[in-house]
Amino acid sequence: MQKVCWPYFDPDFDNLGERIYGPPCRVYIDNDSIQDCTVVKVNSENKQGLLLEVVQILTDMNLIITKSYISSDGGWFMDVFHVKDEHGSKLTDKTVINHIKHAIGTSRRESDSVKANENANNNPLEPPLIDHGEHTAIEMTGTDRPGLFSEIFAAFADLHCNVLEAHAWSHNARLACIAYVSDDSTHAPIDDPNRLASIEDHLSTVIRATADPASNSTHVGHKENETDRFLAGQGKGCMNSNVERRLHQLMLSVRDFDEPFCGGSLSLFSSKLEYCERKTTSVTIGSCEDRGYSIVTVKSRDRRRLMFDTICTLIDMQYVIFHAALRSDGADAFQEYFIRHVDGRALNTEGEKERVIKCLEAAIERRVCEGVKLELCAENRVGLLSDISRVLRENGLTVVRADVETQGQKSLNAFYVRDISGNKIDMEFVESVKKEMRPIHLEVKNEDSAEEDRVVSHEPLALAAAPQAHRFSLGEILRSQIERLSHNFVPTK
Numbered sequence: 001m002q003k004v005c006w007p008y009f010d011p012d013f014d015n016l017g018e019r020i021y022g023p024p025c026r027v028y029i030d031n032d033s034i035q036d037c038t039v040v041k042v043n044s045e046n047k048q049g050l051l052l053e054v055v056q057i058l059t060d061m062n063l064i065i066t067k068s069y070i071s072s073d074g075g076w077f078m079d080v081f082h083v084k085d086e087h088g089s090k091l092t093d094k095t096v097i098n099h100i101k102h103a104i105g106t107s108r109r110e111s112d113s114v115k116a117n118e119n120a121n122n123n124p125l126e127p128p129l130i131d132h133g134e135h136t137a138i139e140m141t142g143t144d145r146p147g148l149f150s151e152i153f154a155a156f157a158d159l160h161c162n163v164l165e166a167h168a169w170s171h172n173a174r175l176a177c178i179a180y181v182s183d184d185s186t187h188a189p190i191d192d193p194n195r196l197a198s199i200e201d202h203l204s205t206v207i208r209a210t211a212d213p214a215s216n217s218t219h220v221g222h223k224e225n226e227t228d229r230f231l232a233g234q235g236k237g238c239m240n241s242n243v244e245r246r247l248h249q250l251m252l253s254v255r256d257f258d259e260p261f262c263g264g265s266l267s268l269f270s271s272k273l274e275y276c277e278r279k280t281t282s283v284t285i286g287s288c289e290d291r292g293y294s295i296v297t298v299k300s301r302d303r304r305r306l307m308f309d310t311i312c313t314l315i316d317m318q319y320v321i322f323h324a325a326l327r328s329d330g331a332d333a334f335q336e337y338f339i340r341h342v343d344g345r346a347l348n349t350e351g352e353k354e355r356v357i358k359c360l361e362a363a364i365e366r367r368v369c370e371g372v373k374l375e376l377c378a379e380n381r382v383g384l385l386s387d388i389s390r391v392l393r394e395n396g397l398t399v400v401r402a403d404v405e406t407q408g409q410k411s412l413n414a415f416y417v418r419d420i421s422g423n424k425i426d427m428e429f430v431e432s433v434k435k436e437m438r439p440i441h442l443e444v445k446n447e448d449s450a451e452e453d454r455v456v457s458h459e460p461l462a463l464a465a466a467p468q469a470h471r472f473s474l475g476e477i478l479r480s481q482i483e484r485l486s487h488n489f490v491p492t493k
Contacts, residue, residue, distance in 0.1 A: 027101045031090055037066055037082045038091040042104055046077040051324075052315050054079060056242075057103045059308045061096070064087040068307065121243035135164060135180035136190040138199070139246070141254045142207035144175040148421050149399040150389035152177065155206050155384035159199050160184045166385070166404040169247050172258065173367035175207075176250035177402075178243055184382040211339045243306070243313045248363055252316065257355075257362035283346060283357040283366045293322060293338040296356065300364050302333035310335055313363040317356065318342045365424040369401050371418035372425050380411035388413060 025044035031040055042054055051070060056063060058081060067082035084090065093099055140152070143329055149168060156163050161181040168177035183190055190196060281300040288295055298310060308325055314321060314337065323338040340346055345354050374392075378384055389399060392415065403415040 004188055026104050027104045029091070029100065030099045031092070034082065036090065037084050040079075040081040040083055040100060041441045042081075044077045046072045046075050048320065049315065050077055051079065051321055052251060052311055054081075054104055055308050055311055056245075057100070058083060059305055061100070062304075063091075064088065064304055065307050065326065066328050068134075068324070068326040070321065073322045094247070101224075134187070134189060135182060136196075137204070138179045138181060139250060140175070140177045140179075140203060140207060142175050142252050143254075144170040144173050146398045148175060148207070149177075149207050149395045149402055150393045151209075152179075152203065152388065153385040153389050155202055156181060157386040160382070161190070161199070162380075162382050163385055163404065164380075164406045166402060167247060167400040168399075169251060169366055170400050171251060171362065172256045174251060174254045174256040176247050176254065178246060178250075187263040214454045244308075245316075247311055248309065248366075249316055251362070251366055252313070252359060256366060257358035276403070281361045282469070287346060287377060288338060291338075292346055293340060294343075295361070296335075296337040298333075298335040298337075298360060298364070300333055301368075302328040302331060303368065305367065306364065307334055309363045309367060310337075310360060313359055314339060314356075317359060319356075369416040371400055371416050374413075374415045374417060376413045376415075378408050378411050380409055384411055385413065386405050389415070392417060393420075397425075413446070 003211070025042070028039075028041040028043075030039040030041065040058070045049065051072060061087060063083040063093075065081055065083055069080045071078045085096075091100075114432050142148075152168075153163065156179070160183065162184045163181060164180050166179040167179065168175065181190065182188060183368075190199070281298065283299075284297045286295040286297070287293070296314070300306065311321065318341060319339045320342055321337050324336060326333065326335045328334075347356060377387065378388075385404060387403075393398060396419060397417040398420045399415050399417055403414040405412050
């Protein structure tokens with residue numbers, strides 16, 4: 001009998017490095033070293049994009065990062081985060097702590113497969129999307145103007161599209177919107193090419209219908225266009241920080257980092273001077289010649305998700321972060337990043353430095369809404385968003401940001417609104433709106449205040465407040481017009 005021999009492969013050979021040197025990613029949670037916060041330490045083999053993945057995980061858990069030290073020079077990645085929960089307390093829930101360890105460890109193990117998927121994608125910067133299977137994702141970018149949100153939602157209703165989820169930002173007279181829609185009769189994704197083309201044509205016409213002729217010079221089409229854009233894809237959806245990163249990318253594509261022009265379509269600023277006065281972010285760029293780094297220093301007001309906004313912008317602009325430090329004193333935040341371009345060079349030209357400065361300022365400021373947040377809960381139906389946004393527009397309010405999601409049969413809507421002339425809304429007046437809208441559940445939050453100091457009343461909406469003779473009763477008009485359009489509003493349980 002002929003003897004057959006073949007080499008032996010140890011099935012544990014692939015894990016040999018881990019068995020010798022330990023696991024490739026170690027996550028430590030320390031609740032003892034610091035009295036008022038929890039320390040999260042991450043030690044791992046360095047991979048491009050790993051820092052953003054870790055920050056995304058902490059951000060999606062609504063954790064507040066008060067201080068951070070990052071070092072990823074060479075082949076090893078070492079991060080330290082001082083975090084608190086959304087109430088400003090240390091992390092004591094064992095479930096939350098275990099989830100952090102598991103999520104970061106899983107993210108590290110799956111980084112290679114995620115990178116492969118991104119390389120296979122036409123847009124390597126586009127964040128991985130979750131396939132919901134029941135939605136058609138539509139992305140729109142263009143020039144903002146008063147009432148544009150209302151017109152977009154009205155167009156969806158005319159096109160027989162049911163909006164299941166939508167997120168929209170406006171900044172510096174630019175708009176970016178991501179909507180997840182289905183057919184209103186079949187509740188299925190829209191995959192007919194002819195219908196998608198019709199939706200594209202209709203929405204493109206709405207977005208470009210602006211009074212400023214200069215903004216109409218850009219062609220409206222698919223991915224290859226850079227200013228006014230429409231993208232549709234069946235079964236794609238973004239959740240949590242993924243959709244926010246995509247909104248950052250869309251706003252970057254329409255150059256919202258450029259100062260707003262003074263024209264008829266400028267809804268949020270009455271003048272360029274007012275825009276300059278509102279800027280609270282300072283970005284400077286220096287150099288570390290010994291190591292070939294560019295040093296980006298950012299000073300701004302502190303807020304949640306600040307670190308995520310800064311890091312994802314640098315990464316999407318093709319820069320690698322080697323070292324970083326972040327600290328916050330409660331009101332203001334200081335960030336410092338040591339970066340190089342992916343090709344290994346530092347920022348050498350003044351033009352490149354100026355672009356990085358503008359993009360970081362825009363990334364930090366575009367999320368901040370200096371207006372009033374209105375939260376409404378209603379039974380979901382086709383045309384609901386169109387009706388609500390039209391009532392707001394007809395009463396002199398412009399939507400500067402919108403977050404809409406569907407939970408079961410309910411539609412949870414958050415609209416950030418400002419006076420259409422750019423003036424601030426009187427909060428006493430807005431609180432009277434809440435008291436007057438008795439059949440409708442409405443929460444009002446003043447986004448001009450610090451996020452930690454915002455207090456929302458949860459008292460029952462009982463008797464309506466006595467109307468003030470000198471004040472225009474927006475609450476009464478909102479209630480009457482919305483009730484006339486729909487009787488589907490229900491109180492939140």
